[in-house]
Amino acid sequence: GQSLEQPSEVTAVEGAIVQINCTYQTSGFYGLSWYQQHDGGAPTFLSYNALDGLEETGRFSSFLSRSDSYGYLLLQELQMKDSASYFCAGVGSARQLTFGSGTQLTVLP
Amino acid sequence: EAQVTQNPRYLITVTGKKLTVTCSQNMNHEYMSWYRQDPGLGLRQIYYSMNVEVTDKGDVPEGYKVSRKEKRNFPLILESPSPNQTSLYFCASRLDRMNTEAFFGQGTRLTVV
Numbered sequence: 032g033q034s035l036e037q038p039s040e041v042t043a044v045e046g047a048i049v050q051i052n053c054t055y056q057t058s059g060f061y062g063l064s065w066y067q068q069h070d071g072g073a074p075t076f077l078s079y080n081a082l083d084g085l086e087e088t089g090r091f092s093s094f095l096s097r098s099d100s101y102g103y104l105l106l107q108e109l110q111m112k113d114s115a116s117y118f119c120a121g122v123g124s125a126r127q128l129t130f131g132s133g134t135q136l137t138v139l140p
Numbered sequence: 141e142a143q144v145t146q147n148p149r150y151l152i153t154v155t156g157k158k159l160t161v162t163c164s165q166n167m168n169h170e171y172m173s174w175y176r177q178d179p180g181l182g183l184r185q186i187y188y189s190m191n192v193e194v195t196d197k198g199d200v201p202e203g204y205k206v207s208r209k210e211k212r213n214f215p216l217i218l219e220s221p222s223p224n225q226t227s228l229y230f231c232a233s234r235l236d237r238m239n240t241e242a243f244f245g246q247g248t249r250l251t252v253v
Contacts, residue, residue: 039180064240071228073144073244074183118182126237127173127198132182 033057033121035131042137043109051104051117051134059124063095063102068116068133077104079122106136114138142167146231146245153221153252161216161248163231171234172214173198173242174206176227183230189214190237221252 035055043049053063062081066074078086080095080102092105106113116135120128144165153159165172173188175198185198189208203225205217214233218225228249232242 062240066242071177071247073230073246074232074242075244076241079240120183122240125196126171126240127185127188128240128242129185129199130175130183132180 033060033123033129035119035121035129037117037119037131037134039132040135040137042139044139045109045111047109048105048107049109049136051106051119051136053102053104053119053131055100055102055119055121057100057121057123057129060097061122061124061126063093064120064122064128065091065093065104066118066120066130068118070115074118077117109138111138111140142243144231144233144243144245146229146248148248149246150249151251153250155222155252156220159218159221159250161218161229161231161250163214163216163245164212165214165231165233165243166212167233167235167243168211169233169243170211170236171239172208173232173234174204174214174216175230175232176200176225177230177247178227186216186229221250223252226250226252 065077068074078093095102116133174186175183187206231245
């Protein structure tokens with residue numbers, strides 16, 4: 032199985048850069064995904080890393096290091112609308128998604 | 141519009157009364173799954189289905205049943221709900237097992253009293 036750990040809360044100010052870390056332990060691992068969820072709404076897909084390195088999509092970037100069992104989501108030029116919960120999700124051997132417990136990001140003005 | 145539709149959005153029921161939460165997707169996706177979300181625990185997978193008539197247990201399947209008779213529909217059945225199944229439930233679909241982008245429904249908030 033898989034287990035993923037991420038911080039429960041992160042706070043940053045508008046315009047800043049914030050990094051949300053995710054460490055994982057798994058017996059079968061194919062990659063790491065990130066999802067955003069606003070206030071109990073539907074989670075939405077942000078990114079997927081199958082290979083080591085940085086993937087950039089606009090203001091958001093995601094990084095994976097398989098050797099360190101570690102990844103992170105980097106949010107740049109923070110906006111108020113980025114206040115949400117962010118989940119890392121490991122992709123397992125049957126390609127199922129196992130989610131971390133989520134990081135609540137609060138962006139302050 | 142591509143979407144995953146769950147019904148109902150909110151449900152309050154009593155212990156032991158069988159209920160079904162429906163899930164339908166219009167994207168011709170092969171892979172569908174059910175999650176429950178509880179505070180501090182993230183999203184935990186209940187069941188998943190890689191295609192029609194193929195279902196498998198996730199991490200927390202006890203007390204739940206599913207079926208996949210058609211590609212678009214993946215209902216979640218609680219035969220005898222109990223208060224510990226009070227939760228926020230999400231259905232999700234993916235193009236196939238190799239594609240990791242999941243599309244989620246709007247959620248069903250279930251309360252069992």
